[in-house]
Amino acid sequence: MDAINKAELDVAERRVDPFLMSVLKSRFEAIVREMTLVVMRASRSAVIKNARDFSCAILTYDHKLVSVEDALPIHVMSMDMATRPLTELFDDITQGDIFLNNCPYTGGTHHADLIMTMPVFHEGEPLFWVVALSHHADTGAPVPSTYLPFAKNIFEEGMHFPCVRVAQNYQEKKDILRIGTMRNRVPDMWLGDVRAQIGACRTGERRIGELFTRYGRDTIMGFVEDWFDYGARCAKAAIAKLPAGSYSYETRHDPVPGVADEGIPVRLTIHVDPVKGEIVVDARDNIDNVPGGLNLSENTATGSCRIGVFNNLDESIPHNEGAKSQIKVLLREGSVVGKPKYPVGTSVATTNVNDRLMIAGNCVFSRMGAPYGQAESGSHLPAGVGVISGEDPFKNGKSYVNQVFVGYAGGGARHGYDGWLTYCGPANAGLIQLDSVEVDESMYPIVIERRGVLPGSQGFGEFEGAPATGGVFYPLDHDMTIVYAADGTSFPPRGVLGGGDGKESESIKVRGGDRIVLPAFSEETIEDGAKIEFTACGGGGYGDPLKREPRRVVATVNRGWLSREDAETVYGVALMDAAEPGLLMVDEARTAELRASRR
Structure with missing residues (x-):
């Protein structure tokens, strides 16, 4: 089949018009943005409304990621893990339900991230989930913090809500919220932040309902499938440009007395198959769970393995189900970087060792040589x-x-x-x-x-x-x-x-x-x-x-971030006074001499 026929076939297999696909993609993104604004404007704690430690998303009812917009990397590629248990644990999900999940053993990230989830129905059929995840200032842990590196197990952490229904028929379940406020040092703030998430979910549900009214079920669900196909094609095309092979990288988290006295090595290997357009991320070669809160949850380990890859692919690739399907993740149960073994602590699962895992994912591509990796x-x-x-x-x-x-x-x-x-x-x-x-x-x-x-x-x-x-x-x-x-x-x-x-x-x-x-x-x-x-x-x-280009060196010196001495000793760039008082410029002749002497 020649290229023209293939293109014609591709067009024929599309479920919606390409221009409408672009419109609907933007509409879904706009819904997530509006949910985001609701959380940011209605929340009370500074960690949410000022620092912006939260994310919103839309998934299909069968847990496939449709859209995230301005979400934090740690939350982007594993949202489905927090919604999947809902359809396993509940057989009576109805319109107007809202669920709360912050338990790493039921798909959560860590106990401080309260994940609010609401189903979206159309004509009696559940078709989407809207999700609002916020990091809360307090969850009632013994220590006034949500990061507890010395907490050996979940019994030493804050309260866990392992997929709990907090609203039914659009009405809050006051008994559940009362449990949360009783175990909180700042109960009014906590309840206000929870209600901001509830408001975001209701906003998302309403806006998706308006899309169904305007475009109809077949068009909306057809767009979703086309959107996933597009994401997969983009990811495959980007991976096809990478050099084939297996690459490994190791970094190390600092020692934590009594938890990991020698530190925690974090090892990662990626297997790049440009022909399949697929990358396998293997994080199984890591130590067992440690007796503290530094263990990753399955949610954070999975998402972070994927994000390390996305950080090294073209930025235009959509963060949707189709794209992430081209990145396979291998984890080991009972590993500090993997699936935690109940009831080990995971309260720091979104940051420290998790950061090291993402760092390894970012850096492993540098094993390919320049210009890859970071x-x-x-x-x-x-x-x-x-x-x-x-x-x-x-x-x-x-x-x-x-x-x-x-x-x-x-x-x-x-x-x-x-x-x-x-x-x-x-x-x-x-x-x-x-x-x-x-x-x-x-x-x-x-x-x-x-x-x-x-x-x-x-x-x-x-x-x-x-x-x-x-x-x-x-x-x-x-x-x-x-x-x-x-x-x-x-x-x-x-x-x-x-x-x-x-x-x-x-x-x-x-x-x-x-x-x-x-x-x-x-x-x-x-x-x-x-x-x-x-x-x-x-x-x-x-x-x-x-x-390093001498012009970049002198710019850093003039910014005040680099000394004149370091410019010369580290970079081999000599400087002299510029015409404008207080600024320096490159001494071209002296720089050429310095760099020639070091080659």
Whole structure:
């Protein structure tokens, strides 16, 4: 069959007109965006409404991903795992039902991510799920945090809702919500955040109903199948351009005393088959579950294995069921990177070891050589994104608890691009927003004394990792508790293909004239009059520093992120005063001499 006939056949097999397909794709995306706005505007906790730690999605009723828009990477490629148990556990799902799932043993990510799900019916037939996932400030754990690296099992974590119906016939089940508020340090905030998710689900249901009214069932469901086919074709075409073979990468999470004294190695192998347009991600060669909360859930392990691949494919590929079907994931039960063995703890499943898994997925492609892959990025949970709590002296001692995003880690470089400054970690990849100083100080009794870029902290290379961010904040007129898990203190982000490493994370208590170095993983009391100082990791560099374009070197120096001395000693770029006062320019002759002497 010639190319023309194949194209004609392809058109003949389409279920909807290509132009209508584009329209409906945008309509579904618009619905997810509107759901997102409902969550953001109606939520009460800063971690949701300010930092934006939430995601919304639409799936078919048989659990195939249709659309996510501006969702966090950790939530994108495994939403189906949270909805699948619903159709297994319930045989009486009806219109107006809403379900809550935050249990890693029933498909959740970790206990702090409450996943609200609602079926969408058309003429009595269930056809879609709308999903609103939010990270909550508190879930009633023994420690005022949702990240508990030392929690050995789920009995030491916050409350789990293993697929529980929280609304029926559009009416909230007050007994279920009462359980949640009773086990929460900030019950009003928790209930407000839950109701924001309920509102988002009802919004999604209503808007999809309007699509059915306008276009009819056959057109909508035909679009969905065409959309999946398109996603699969795009993914196959992108994978077909990669070099065939098997590639492996290993990174290591920092030691956690009593949980993983030597750290946690994270190993990943990918098998690339350009002919099939398929990639198999094998994460089975990892250690067994550890006695703490660093174990991944099946949801996070599966999704993160896929995201590492998507991060190395063309950005235009849709994040839908068809595209992700071309990425197969192999996990082992009872592994720290795999399917957890009940009842081990998984409270940190969305960040630390999970970040390392995504980092391995990002970096393994560098084994193919330039221009593939990227360098290691910084990871989650330095003190700059710790969970703070205490009793607010300005609100009659009312308890508060919230995760702040004062400052976070930088991204690793990739071919052609320097690292992303406001990266935060691979699980969020720049979509978590940096807190507003004014908003944090108005909501909580704290002062953010400073935050900013630490010059020279980036991984050097042909393309630089992002520099580290550092800062200082402290409580006002009370003792504040902070819980953090600063991975990257012992094993900072590494460069690839000749690139340098990024700066390590640091946690320091400043009290009077003393500077006390704190453990990397800890619950600390910052007394009235004391301060917490943090450094979040810089990103690793990509490629030989001597290949970096001199114009990029001088731009970084003029930005204040690189010293004149490092420009010369690391990059072989000599500088001189420019015509404009305060700026430097490249000394072309001296630079040529320096670089020639090092070849």
